[in-house]
Amino acid sequence: MAEKRSDSDNETETGEDVIDDQDTMVGNVTNLQVLPPYHYGPAEKGHLCFDAAFESGNLGRVSPVSDEEFDLFIRPDTCNARYRVWFYFSVSNMLKGQRVIFNIVNFSKTKSLFREGMTPVVKSASRPKWQRLPSKQCFYYRSPRKQGEYIFTFPFVFDVDELYYFAYCFPYTYTELQAYLDVLESQNLPYLRRELLGVSVQQRRLDLLTISHPANLADHVQQRVVFFTARVHPGETPASFICHGVIQFLVSQHSLAILLRKYIVFKIVPILNPDGVYLGNYRCSLMGYDLNRQWTDPSPWAHPTLHTTKSLLTSLDTSQNVDLDFYVDIHAHSTLMNAFMFGNTFDEGSRVEQQSVFPKLLSMNVEDFSMGNTCFNRDQIKSGTSRR
Numbered sequence: 277m278a279e280k281r282s283d284s285d286n287e288t289e290t291g292e293d294v295i296d297d298q299d300t301m302v303g304n305v306t307n308l309q310v311l312p313p314y315h316y317g318p319a320e321k322g323h324l325c326f327d328a329a330f331e332s333g334n335l336g337r338v339s340p341v342s343d344e345e346f347d348l349f350i351r352p353d354t355c356n357a358r359y360r361v362w363f364y365f366s367v368s369n370m371l372k373g374q375r376v377i378f379n380i381v382n383f384s385k386t387k388s389l390f391r392e393g394m395t396p397v398v399k400s401a402s403r404p405k406w407q408r409l410p411s412k413q414c415f416y417y418r419s420p421r422k423q424g425e426y427i428f429t430f431p432f433v434f435d436v437d438e439l440y441y442f443a444y445c446f447p448y449t450y451t452e453l454q455a456y457l458d459v460l461e462s463q464n465l466p467y468l469r470r471e472l473l474g475v476s477v478q479q480r481r482l483d484l485l486t487i488s489h490p491a492n493l494a495d496h497v498q499q500r501v502v503f504f505t506a507r508v509h510p511g512e513t514p515a516s517f518i519c520h521g522v523i524q525f526l527v528s529q530h531s532l533a534i535l536l537r538k539y540i541v542f543k544i545v546p547i548l549n550p551d552g553v554y555l556g557n558y559r560c561s562l563m564g565y566d567l568n569r570q571w572t573d574p575s576p577w578a579h580p581t582l583h584t585t586k587s588l589l590t591s592l593d594t595s596q597n598v599d600l601d602f603y604v605d606i607h608a609h610s611t612l613m614n615a616f617m618f619g620n621t622f623d624e625g626s627r628v629e630q631q632s633v634f635p636k637l638l639s640m641n642v643e644d645f646s647m648g649n650t651c652f653n654r655d656q657i658k659s660g661t662s663r664r
Contacts, residue, residue, distance in 0.1 A: 301336030301351045304328035312343040328365040332449045334556035335365035345377040353557040355564025360384040362511035362558040364443040370434040380428040387611045390416035390428055397446055401438040406446050448516035450554045453546055466490050467537050468527055474584035477562050480550035482581045487526045488541040499541045501592055502602045508548040508568045511558035512608035519546050519606050548581055569660040605662040616649035
């Protein structure tokens with residue numbers, strides 16, 4: 277089994293988490309109007325209003341430093357204060373031309389693609405397309421004011437008085453996926469089947485797509501299956517964009533897609549952690565579990581989406597009518613760029629060779645694929661991940 281990552285520290289990124297015992301934030305700010313220091317009286321135009329009480333939103337606290345500067349605190353994952361990376365919030369009630377400085381001050385990771393020039397994204401009511409902030413205006417550094425902790429600072433000018441949104445990376449929400457799958461299902465494509473594989477703790481859908489020529493799905497036909505999963509870590513939104521692209525291509529009329537459907541049965545679970553995605557967590561589920569460490573023995577009540585998905589994978593692997601050729605779990609990485617793969621090492625030479633073929637093909641055909649970041653190991657730190 278292999279694990280594909282994109283937009284992405286290699287596997288040493290674990291251990292870089294900084295746990296802040298004083299961080300007690302448990303919810304997002306809701307239409308929080310922030311008054312400047314030493315201001316008395318009612319709020320005025322230009323006193324910014326922050327909100328993250330929407331799907332996938334995350335902002336736990338705002339502290340004004342001055343009239344123009346604000347410290348922003350990421351809300352930790354639900355039931356797990358260890359992870360604070362993803363942020364997504366809105367700002368309103370500004371003056372046209374108002375200048376501000378935002379400091380994201382409580383990241384749980386010190387290693388970040390912000391060091392390599394990655395920047396947050398922004399959009400506004402009249403400009404709904406997400407855009408990256410200019411890298412020359414963004415700064416990731418150790419702050420003497422915060423005891424040497426890394427903070428991310430960016431200035432911003434509100435050129436129009438309207439609602440603005442800021443996010444760590446391009447959001448892809450649970451609702452967006454449901455809308456896309458509803459459109460696909462409405463097309464009644466003969467080679468696409470959508471099923472409810474299960475539900476999450478909060479009763480959100482765990483969708484399973486099967487894409488193949490109808491003849492391959494008849495009873496007693498030998499099937500060659502390729503299985504994709506994505507978004508076990510909610511803050512790794514590029515994984516959803518890649519999975520979306522895979523689905524979009526496989527259901528298209530491209531000649532290669534038609535050929536693939538003729539010979540292969542594709543099964544896809546687009547979001548493994550729907551609760552975490554909806555709640556705006558970075559890595560964990562509603563109950564604070566890093567689901568990508570629970571594959572060894574997933575609980576039907578604490579990790580129901582994993583339990584159901586693993587049961588399906590196991591049944592396919594043991595079926596006499598199925599050859600489970602390939603399993604790909606799509607992620608995104610917080611400190612390494614390009615695309616690459618993580619896999620296991622095996623004693624059987626045939627399995628080693630078989631596993632090596634796909635990344636080699638990718639390196640030959642995909643400019644942004646990195647063989648240098650691709651690795652195969654038995655690292656115990658990764659015990660309990662999907663590929664183990």
